[in-house]
Amino acid sequence: MSRARSNIQVLSRLLATTSQPVYLLDDRRILQYCNPALCDWTGLDAGRIQSARCDYHTGVDGNEVMRIAAGLCPPPEVFEVGALSGLVGFRRDDGSSTQRLAHFVPLSGADADASLLLAIVASHDAERKPGDSAPSVPTSVANQLHARLRELRNALGAQHRLEQLVGESPAARRLREQVSVAVQTGAPVTICGPAGAGREHVARTIHVARATGHGGIIPVDCAIVDVASLEAALQALRKSLSDAGQPPAVVSLLLLDLDRLTSECQTQLLRWVAAPLPGVSLLATAGRSPLALARHGEFQGALAMALSVIEVELPRLVDRPDDIRLLAQLLVEQQNARGQRQLSGFVPEALNLLSAYPWPGELDELTQVVNEAVAHCPGAVVGVSDLPASIRAWGQAQHRLRPAERPIKFDDVVTELQRELITSALARCRNNRAKAAERLGLSRARLLRLIEQLGLVAPSPDWDPVVDEEADSPAPPRASNRPPEASDSMPSQPTTEGLTASEARPNFWEVDDGGERG
Amino acid sequence: MAEARARLLIWERHGIWSRAWRSASTPTACRVHELRGAVEVEPLLETARASFIAIECDLANWESRCHAALKWARDYGQVRFAMLACPELVPLEPWFREIGAVDVALELRDLGRVARLAQRHLSRYRPADLSPVQRCLERWGWLPEFKPDHERTEWNS
Numbered sequence: 001m002s003r004a005r006s007n008i009q010v011l012s013r014l015l016a017t018t019s020q021p022v023y024l025l026d027d028r029r030i031l032q033y034c035n036p037a038l039c040d041w042t043g044l045d046a047g048r049i050q051s052a053r054c055d056y057h058t059g060v061d062g063n064e065v066m067r068i069a070a071g072l073c074p075p076p077e078v079f080e081v082g083a084l085s086g087l088v089g090f091r092r093d094d095g096s097s098t099q100r101l102a103h104f105v106p107l108s109g110a111d112a113d114a115s116l117l118l119a120i121v122a123s124h125d126a127e128r129k130p131g132d133s134a135p136s137v138p139t140s141v142a143n144q145l146h147a148r149l150r151e152l153r154n155a156l157g158a159q160h161r162l163e164q165l166v167g168e169s170p171a172a173r174r175l176r177e178q179v180s181v182a183v184q185t186g187a188p189v190t191i192c193g194p195a196g197a198g199r200e201h202v203a204r205t206i207h208v209a210r211a212t213g214h215g216g217i218i219p220v221d222c223a224i225v226d227v228a229s230l231e232a233a234l235q236a237l238r239k240s241l242s243d244a245g246q247p248p249a250v251v252s253l254l255l256l257d258l259d260r261l262t263s264e265c266q267t268q269l270l271r272w273v274a275a276p277l278p279g280v281s282l283l284a285t286a287g288r289s290p291l292a293l294a295r296h297g298e299f300q301g302a303l304a305m306a307l308s309v310i311e312v313e314l315p316r317l318v319d320r321p322d323d324i325r326l327l328a329q330l331l332v333e334q335q336n337a338r339g340q341r342q343l344s345g346f347v348p349e350a351l352n353l354l355s356a357y358p359w360p361g362e363l364d365e366l367t368q369v370v371n372e373a374v375a376h377c378p379g380a381v382v383g384v385s386d387l388p389a390s391i392r393a394w395g396q397a398q399h400r401l402r403p404a405e406r407p408i409k410f411d412d413v414v415t416e417l418q419r420e421l422i423t424s425a426l427a428r429c430r431n432n433r434a435k436a437a438e439r440l441g442l443s444r445a446r447l448l449r450l451i452e453q454l455g456l457v458a459p460s461p462d463w464d465p466v467v468d469e470e471a472d473s474p475a476p477p478r479a480s481n482r483p484p485e486a487s488d489s490m491p492s493q494p495t496t497e498g499l500t501a502s503e504a505r506p507n508f509w510e511v512d513d514g515g516e517r518g
Numbered sequence: 519m520a521e522a523r524a525r526l527l528i529w530e531r532h533g534i535w536s537r538a539w540r541s542a543s544t545p546t547a548c549r550v551h552e553l554r555g556a557v558e559v560e561p562l563l564e565t566a567r568a569s570f571i572a573i574e575c576d577l578a579n580w581e582s583r584c585h586a587a588l589k590w591a592r593d594y595g596q597v598r599f600a601m602l603a604c605p606e607l608v609p610l611e612p613w614f615r616e617i618g619a620v621d622v623a624l625e626l627r628d629l630g631r632v633a634r635l636a637q638r639h640l641s642r643y644r645p646a647d648l649s650p651v652q653r654c655l656e657r658w659g660w661l662p663e664f665k666p667d668h669e670r671t672e673w674n675s
Contacts, residue, residue, distance in 0.1 A: 196595055225620075236622070364596075371593065
């Protein structure tokens with residue numbers, strides 16, 4: 001008896017002093033024991049982590065204990081196949097993540113039904129080689145996918161936190177309050193606001209912050225979805241719900257641009273909403289309030305009421321100019337966090353310009369402008385000259401008269417089109433005018449007349465063959481007089497005057513916008 | 519903000535999905551730009567910020583593809599993307615949707631559904647900013663087709 005007590009004391013002392021976290025799970029995956037090293041690693045008291053259930057999922061959760069317990073869960077097959085190794089880890093509250101190699105050993109008791117699982121975790125984080133996407137651990141493909149998914153979900157969740165909704169204006173404060181209410185209630189929420197104002201970001205923030213939600217989120221773009229696609233998305237939702245585990249798992253269905261949903265899809269969605277699956281949270285974004293649309297008969301009232309229990313209104317940037325400075329600074333710091341270059345912010349003149357700009361594209365446009373400015377900024381502070389030309393031009397346009405618009409010259413456009421068509425057809429047909437005429441649907445005589453009228457010379461034999469897919473011979477080198485191409489395919493060829501082809505050739509649809517962004 | 523332009527981009531290795539896409543599309547459907555790597559996609563997004571990207575992925579490259587898709591969705595707010603996944607990635611379908619994929623095709627017969635989504639998305643935006651002459655040439659398929667470069671190293675794979 002005394003020998004047994006002595007062994008227990010030795011074991012207790014060993015477990016208390018080892019730097020390796022050790023914990024014990026029962027067959028229901030409830031954490032029955034953990035040593036001090038595990039408490040140190042997780043930052044949780046033994047009283048908080050013990051008796052937590054470790055479910056095997058990768059969801060992002062606002063509840064710290066559930067999130068960490070999920071990170072400690074062994075692969076489910078451990079009770080079937082015996083001892084194995086795997087990665088355990090979790091995201092800390094500061095956004096950083098930790099991952100360690102763990103050895104899981106199933107222990108069978110005297111009672112055959114009862115079993116325990118001993119987990120011994122490495123004392124240091126798993127090392128990664130540069131370029132490796134994941135630490136190399138000899139586990140199954142499914143376990144590797146699970147580990148990577150957990151990391152990716154954590155990283156994604158870290159981007160959508162309440163602290164990211166910055167602003168000191170009354171509108172921004174009201175937004176945060178509304179979001180807090182939405183998070184606490186768990187009721188269906190519709191976020192209304194202009195496009196580009198960050199509606200989806202707010203919706204995802206609510207999803208991440210809801211304490212009971214550790215499932216995924218399934219977005220549906222209502223502006224383009226049809227009945228078949230909606231059904232596929234709902235199937236994915238059911239699958240995500242079954243993957244997330246037992247309740248209180250919550251999977252969110254995020255309906256983007258709800259006000260643009262077709263009537264057929266509204267009917268289908270209404271049928272689904274009438275008998276929703278347990279554990280599904282409904283979030284939606286809209287340019288116009290569905291309730292307001294329903295009042296005018298432009299949206300199904302029952303669906304609007306079911307989805308808009310709480311309406312969160314997103315303010316426009318132009319209505320909160322003071323927040324623009326904070327948001328611009330936040331965006332610069334997000335860039336700092338991503339890259340190696342570190343910038344302190346903007347000079348006051350640049351901030352004034354950003355605050356005065358009307359931002360028709362809302363937050364999306366601000367993000368784009370700040371990213372471009374940061375990319376072009378040579379120093380540590382973004383100046384006015386680093387801002388995109390469109391913003392600077394807008395600033396200058398405030399102080400000068402709008403120039404006259406340049407008219408389109410119809411005859412020039414038609415002549416140019418004729419020239420391009422004939423030249424391309426000749427090139428494709430290897431200067432065979434009869435074939436070119438046939439290709440263009442012209443008589444040969446008319447083609448010759450047009451060639452003469454337009455003053456076209458026969459294309460050189462080394463004409464660009466890229467367009468000539470029917471050519472039998474090998475492709476000769478590309479010439480500089482190739483037809484104007486879509487700017488997407490390859491860089492414009494320089495001309496003899498030092499201009500690019502697109503610059504040398506007038507673009508007849510290009511209209512001076514008078515310095516305003518379109 | 520300048521009006522967004524849109525293109526239909528398919529990023530895949532071997533052209534199988536592109537061929538199927540073309541055959542599933544009507545003659546008036548948008549032109550398919552077949553691309554072999556992220557380095558080819560980026561410049562096109564710069565000039566067509568509301569493009570629809572269909573991204574092929576398999577067990578070896580799904581993660582890098584997800585990172586690229588997330589980055590584009592972040593940098594180009596109007597971009598929409600769909601995943602063209604191999605059957606082994608069925609468990610990841612909810613995840614692909616979670617990061618913003620409007621649809622996930624797990625086999626070729628799902629392609630029609632994705633193509634319809636793409637067509638509806640692209641119809642919301644003007645086509646790429648071409649001159650009238652280029653627009654006419656493209657309408658008749660006379661502009662140089664994209665020639666996917668198999669020699670290029672694929673980004674992150």
